[in-house]
Amino acid sequence: MQRIRKGDLVEVIAGKEKGKRARVLRVLQKTQRVVLERLTMVKRHTKPTQNNQGGILEKEGTIHLSNVMPVDPGTDKATRVKTIVKDGVRLRAGKSGTVIEAEKK
Secondary structure (H helix, E strand, O other): OOOOOOOOEEEEOOOOOOOOEEEEEEEEOOOOEEEEOOOOEEEEEEOOOOOOOOEEEEEEOEEEHHHEEEEOOOOOOEOOOEEEEEOOEEEEEOOOOOEOOOOOO
C-alpha cells in the first residue's frame, strides 16, 4: 500500500522547503518522487512551437518520497503511516489512529 497518494496533505521534513506543507499533485513510482503544489519551483526553457509561444516557464519540481511525511488529520502533525483493516478493507492511518483520506478533486 502506498504511504503517500495524490491529494494528500504532506509536510516537507528535509531540504530547502523544510517545514512547509502542500498537497501532492503526482506520485512518480519509478523514481520514488512526488510533485507538490507550488513548492520547489523550477524554470523550464521551452522552444516556440505552433501550439506554444515558448519562453521561460515556471513549474513544480519533484521531491524524494523520503523527504515528505503525511499530516495526521487527528493531531495536525506530520506522522508515520500504519495500515489498519476495517471491514476487510485496508486503510491508512496516522499514529493517533485517525484514517488518512486523500482529498477528492
